[in-house]
Amino acid sequence: MDGNTGDAEIDHDAAVFVASRPFQVMLDFAAGSLTPFSGSFVRHLSDMASSYEDQEAVKKVLASGDDPVIYKSYYPDVPKQPRHMAFLTTTIEPGTVGSEFHMTRGHHHYRDSAELYVGMFGEGIMIMESRQGDFVQEELVARALIYVPPGWAHRTVNTGSGPLSFLAAYFGDAGHDYGSIDKTGFSRRVYRGDDGPQVRRPESIARAEDQL
Ligand code: PAN
Ligand code: ZN
Secondary structure: OOOOOHHHHOOOOOOOOOOOOOOOOEEEOOOOEEEOOOEEEEEEHHHHHHHOOOHHHHHHHHHOOOOOEEEEEEEOOOOOOOOOEEEEEEEEOOOEEOOEEOEOOOEEEOOOOOEEEEEEEOEEEEEEEEOOOOEEEEEEEOOOEEEEOOOEEEEEEEOOOOOEEEEEEEEOOOOEEOHHHHHHOOOOEEEEEOOEEEEEOOHHHHHHHHOO
């Protein structure tokens, strides 16, 4: 099965715990991959077109016949069940769509549970938002560990000039809820500014709030 496919990925019918054997894989800090890996997925711009604010910019790129790779992930074969720990590497290519930096689609977990991010190389920002609307941003760079508590949606943004690569470890039965983020988005987005990255509310939301 493809990785991170939403609710379908959780093995609801499985016995409470399925034993599996210990294994070792190598983390490639140069390529941002795992060796060996049992699965991988690539997200192109067309796979997450609606995630970006500037829809004119998205249309322009896709109409030119280009469909750039935004990020690629590698994962080992870990049961998607309680008490297992899944992990995945992700490498986000540098660039912007309009003035918004390349980023992951972002998600909640169906089963609210914690996640640990480990920066491997590159420069980025993780934006996180609780179900109550609290917002936190943290820098994701080599050797940074970012702890995402249960109930916080998360998205990773590449603000650097080269690829951003990281490892994320999460509960086997966490599941990935993309729908709620696709619907509501995050309250902030990350833009290329004259003096570096800017994390701010999208213009459309800021305008609506001014009118309240
Ligand atoms: C990460 C993400 C990965 C890709 O492993 O799944 O970076 O981002 P999207 O899943 O938002 O496309 C993670 O947070 N796993 O739970
Ligand atoms: Zn996650």
